[in-house]
Amino acid sequence: MSSESTSPVIDTARRAQEAAAELAPSPRTVRDGALLAIADALVARTEEIIAANAEDVAKARAAGTSEAVVDRLTLTPERVAAIASDVRDVVALPDPVGEVVRGSTLPNGLELRQVRVPLGVVGIVYEARPNVTVDAAALCLKSGNAVLLRGSSSAYASNTALVGVLRDAVAGAGLPADVVQLVPGEGRESVRELMRARGLVDVLIPRGGASLIRTVVEESTVPVIETGVGNCHVYVDAAADLDMAVSILLNAKVSRPSVCNAAETLLVHADVAEEFLPMALKALGEVGVTVHGDETVQRFTGMGAPVLPATDEDWETEYLSYDIAVAVVPDLDAAVRHIRRWSSGHSEAIVTGSQAAARRFVQRVDSTAVLVNASTRFTDGGQFGFGAEIGISTQKLHARGPMGLPELTSTKYVVTGDGHVR
Structure with a gap:
């Protein structure tokens, strides 16, 4: 200068x-x-x-x-x-x-x-x-x-x-x-x-x-x-406590949808989709959330939240609103591949009762914060005990996370x- x-x-x-x-x-x-x-x-x-x-x-x-x-x-x-x-x-x-x-x-x-x-x-x-x-x-x-x-x-x-x-x-x-x-x-x-x-x-x-x-x-x-922006994911594993999963999903999506640690995509293991999706759609519908779902999720239209067809744009969108993208995946590795492709690298959560699944998810997901059986909304300087944060860094040099x-x-x-x- x-x-x-x-x-x-x-x-x-x-x-x-x-x-x-x-x-x-x-x-x-x-x-x-x-x-x-x-x-x-x-x-x-x-x-x-x-x-x-x-x-x-x-x-x-x-x-x-x-x-x-x-x-x-x-x-x-x-x-x-x-x-x-x-x-x-x-x-x-x-x-x-x-x-x-x-x-x-x-x-x-x-x-x-x-x-x-x-x-x-x-x-x-x-x-x-x-x-x-x-x-x-x-x-x-x-x-x-x-x-x-x-x-x-x-x-x-x-x-x-x-x-x-x-x-x-x-x-x-x-x-x-x-x-x-x-x-x-x-x-x-x-x-x-x-x-x-x-x-x-x-x-x-x-x-x-x-x-x-x-x-x-x-x-x-x-x-x-x-x-970075917060295209955050919640993955419901085959071994998840489904009531816990609904609670975490609702908190992650609607406790304050306009912030970067709000969940924008829900991934559901195929083995629990038939039981979990009606529960999730009902709960999301009661709080006014619109779902953007893949072909499997679209079969559950009428069970609660409105379901619109999802496109690639939905998978990469940080809605910051009462919208969420939802997909059914065949296994944990497919959930990880989806996250690695579409995530902004901010926060990803797994809901599971399996320690092996939790370890695999934590090891393979490369984001600023990976949460096990907890809402993405905890990725926050105050919640981490750091005091008011100045931002959440999604880069890898000098500072990462809150x-x-x-x-x-x-x-x-x-x-x-x-x-x-x-």
Whole structure:
């Protein structure tokens, strides 16, 4: 990045870089104090936040935005309180900064330590999820990073209000307000500038749909940690407890269908299909789910949920709605082949009473999270005990799975000698 380059986005990044240098050596007590101030301010200024959010929701509905997206956009007093609670949970987490990953005394007497350090300036590009604004800021602040937040234009009023609250709280706690900034601009050009701010921004993390993630990964000159869409599967094995399978399926699909860890495809072993599919279709129908089924599943039309013919597009779709693709497979290996072909690599679950089947599934499915007799909805930083996550990485370098505090650090080596020369 040329020192001559300037624009509102670049100026913001430069301020973030300066703030990051001041934040990195700050003690945990100061960073935790800022987080507690943020949590208190969110609760105290809830009405202000909800009023700004109402503007975004009204515009979204007027534009014909799907209810799944509107749900992700919407803030309520309860959701704001939950976000504040998540921030307090982050305070209680161990501080990763300064943690010694490994250390030793070399044969020549040099003391070698590998310690965790902040990444520096973290840019987050995300869609209509204003809760991400606070989650990302909290995790970055705890791990000693400055954060540049670029949410979608559809959440601009919400994000502006939230970042105002965050900056006031951080400054009141004695840290530079510029450790948390909203990237200026609502158009695509501001995103492009952020993606090309190499040397000022240390890493970009995209959160959103496939198109957003692909654009950031392919066009950014700033290093990217790739998060992925959630085409998640539930496989009901021949040895499954079928009542358990219905319970897990319903939780995975409908507890919150608009999130990335919701199940989008159900695979059923042929040996239990005749008994299980009527149970599943009845349960799905009662909660308003539409099934996109293969030829075998279509024979059960009229037993509950509406059944539409499935196409290849259904097998690869992240619906984020009350829709699910359903197929009957001859055996576990066929289920694994289906998952390996169509999955986004996020989360896959097996329901089975067979330890051998569970082991085989876990060994052969190559996804971020593989769950045995548990809902895909557990793939979440909070549920894993990491605190509010900054995203779920589906790549294999640096970070994979729910990204908590350690994943927002790098390391450096500290070498201590006593006049050693080589």
